[in-house]
Amino acid sequence: MAIEMVYFAWVREAIGRDGETVDPPDDVTTLGALVDWLAQRGDGYREALGDPDRLRGAVDQVFAPFDASIEGVKEVALFPPVTGG
Amino acid sequence: MAIEMVYFAWVREAIGRDGETVDPPDDVTTLGALVDWLAQRGDGYREALGDPDRLRGAVDQVFAPFDASIEGVKEVALFPPVTGG
Amino acid sequence: MTIEIRLQQEQFDVARELALLEAGDAGAVASFTGIVRGDDDVEALELEHYPGMTEKALTALAEEASERWAVSGLTIVHRVGKLQKGEPIVFVGTASAHRADAIEAMHFLIDRLKTDAPFWKREHLTAGGARWVEARQADEAARRRWM
């Protein structure tokens, strides 16, 4: 199942791109599992995604915890805690 | 001891003037006693001052309860509960 | 710390009041504007006040707010005299480095102004005549929140 990934702030900078299409294996069914799977891709990914405490996510443009299901979703975003306002 | 009285809103309207100088007897030592003494002056005063629940006061331009002393004060104001803002 | 307190008959300019508060490098500016409302039978509002005491009472509230919250600017503008429906009647603005201080100080000021400043409203009726506005129990309850 193809998922559109989007990255923001220093997550985007560490990975070196603002998004990509990924196709995780079938046993990757939650946001947290997706993060772990992506973190294995190499240095930039590990730096961006290695510390879940500093990481937040959204599934189909709604904030989601790491145990949220990603089955059937189209877009997943990863980013630092927000700092707007 | 002469006291400058000032009246506002419907207290002023009922009494028919916005202020006056009064000289209460020596045993009138509190704001409440002053109100009672003034209320005996006639119809307009009784209408304005007869119901303490609807009346508020200030002594020398500071809100004051009816048991506040008026000994040595210069200005006493009587008015309805405030409705600004 | 800048405290600005004004009583005036003429309309005030909210944008100008806010610009003054924003100019202080505060980070957070909160404001409240009260606007003349009234039932359909009301044509205009008249504000009576206690000259001499009013500014003192407002200054005392502003000083209490500046002791309770970390604010760098406080503005209170209150109109007096005859006002038409839809016109602004009161403006309270605060500036602070912290948004909670700005918002709470503003909330305190408008709540306490309702119960602790000598203003009286009279409604002029479309059918002629006028009536004094009654004080509201809810305002007294709001006041107690800050005790």
Added chain:
Amino acid sequence: MTIEIRLQQEQFDVARELALLEAGDAGAVASFTGIVRGDDDVEALELEHYPGMTEKALTALAEEASERWAVSGLTIVHRVGKLQKGEPIVFVGTASAHRADAIEAMHFLIDRLKTDAPFWKREHLTAGGARWVEARQADEAARRRWM
């Protein structure tokens, strides 16, 4: 009930936003304006956001506020892109027949906007380079007040 939500790079006009809220015969208008601050070593601020999600997140907050408080108007304007120190960055305004509803809905919106809308701030330094602003524990604590 009017909800106005905008993301924009250009400066906004607080007076215009307030005038729109005041025009609704609401009686009470509350507002918050956030202004770009920064330590002496900061030259400018840059706001990144999540196009597509940001307006949805702000709309969800506005709808929650309109369910919890009796408001007749809600406005949120948030700037994105590069901003200079002293410039306004965010405006939240509310209109209501009741001042407590206007003030609390405004306070809720700015608190929740800080934690529940996808914006990220980067500080451009006078000495060159830039750093991402860290999220504040105090913002998370402020969020819990509304749970």
